[in-house]
């Protein structure tokens with residue numbers, strides 16, 4: 001199955017059903033922390049929900065419409081990253097990601113995001129990658145900023161999480177900008 005080796009300690013691997021036994025406990029342990037910014041942990045309350053998520057991700061992969069990969073650090077599942085969709089007409093995608101709380105601060109997301117950006121431009125020949133982040137999500141805002149994305153605007157009250165409306169900041173990186181960075 002699709003796999004990207006990054007370093008001796010870090011690799012990405014597309015989620016398969018057999019990973020549910022690692023993925024579900026990671027979500028369960030981090031439910032409160034992740035739910036501040038993401039909606040899925042609140043409706044992932046049994047392993048069958050995770051299996052359903054993996055099946056949908058594999059379907060997305062076979063339809064050429066994105067996928068989710070596990071982020072493995074020192075042979076432990078630490079988080080997830082993926083293309084939420086692929087718009088082949090506009091040649092663009094959006095990257096989403098999350099980490100277990102205890103695995104923050106090691107650079108896993110920055111490095112994994114860099115890999116998926118390279119893959120989108122080099123292998124898929126897309127024109128644009130987006131990363132969209134809630135305005136108050138300070139840690140996540142650092143990722144597109146560090147990777148040279150342009151802040152393109154704010155969508156007001158984009159999502160409603162735990163009783164709070166969140167504005168969403170849209171960030172984009174064009175293939176030409178990525179080539180100039182290289």
Ligand SMILES: CC(C)(COP(=O)(O)OP(=O)(O)OC[C@H]1O[C@@H](n2cnc3c(N)ncnc32)[C@H](O)[C@@H]1OP(=O)(O)O)[C@@H](O)C(=O)NCCC(=O)NCCS
Pocket residue numbers: 033034037038097098099100103104105106107108109110111132133134137139140
């Ligand atoms: C957003 C989130 C993924 C960011 O995690 P993170 O640990 O800050 O990101 P990284 O894994 O890239 O690590 C970066 C940190 O590691 C440090 N680091 C260490 N080694 C590094 C390396 N080799 N390369 C890059 N950074 C490195 C950086 O200095 C940075 O630390 P700092 O935040 O203290 O400056 C995480 O906070 C999270 O999962 N939050 C909840 C879910 C969420 O918000 N998802 C995103 C929705 S848009």
